[in-house]
Structures are given as structure tokens and as C-alpha cells.
Amino acid sequence: MSKTSKKDLDNIKEKLHLRQRELLEEVRDEFDQRENQHLIDLMSREPGDSGDYSMADEVADLNIALADRQIRELRDIDEAFARVKDGSFGSCVDCGAEIVAARLLVYPTAKRCLACQERHEQLYAQEGRPTL
Ligand SMILES: [Zn+2]
DSSP states (O other): OOOOOHHHHHHHHHHHHHHHHHHHHHHHHHTGGGOOHHHHHHHHSOOSTTSSSOHHHHHHHTTOGGGHHHHHHHHHHHHHHHHHHHTOTTBOTTTOOBOOHHHHHHOTTOOSOHHHHHHHHHHHHHHHSOOO
């Protein structure tokens, strides 16, 4: 059994932090003219696994319709941090198998192994397809 190494995990957490920061900056850019104090407060906070609050919820509270994509991705990042915290990070949520570190390094928010992800996407694609 090849557990994600400490080094890989540190690397992955670093990537998650960076991506979270990028997303918040994208949101800030979209929201720039409004000088929203809440957003400024949010930006000055340390993101990531330092607290129990959800960065995604904080951003969602701002009611920025434009930020839907960012909110979705921030949610994935929040979830990834939660999994790091409870020790389930790196295990597939569907089958429980170990997700290979190489995959996590590319997709730090991956929560399924490749096989389950493909199955999930097929199901999802079918759900999204209009039935004639
Ligand atoms: Zn799986």
C-alpha cells in the first residue's frame, strides 16, 4: 500500500493554498469596483486549513453571481483540506482505493481514483444529456 508521502502531501497542500489564493484574487478582480469591506477582510485572512470556516461559503455569502465557477472550485479546495485534516485525503470517495500521488499532484482536489472518476463523469454526462 503506497500512502501519499508527507512530502507529496506538503506539495499538494501548497498547491491547494496557491490555487485558493488565485481564486480569491479572481473574485476580488471581478468585485473590484465595489470596495466590499467583507471581501477585503476575507482576503487578508490566512486561507486554508487554519480554521473551521469555509472559504467557499464566505465567498458565496458575497452573492457574486460571476464567481460561481470560483465558488465551486473553492468548495473543492475546502473539501480537500477537510480530507487532509480527517486523514481521508488520498482515498477514493467511491471505492476507498488509494489515489496515486501523481494524480493528486496534478489534480489536488481529486476525490476519486481514475476508474471511479471516469465512471462518475459518464453518469454525470448522461444525467446532463437531454432525453428525447
Ligand atoms: Zn475509486
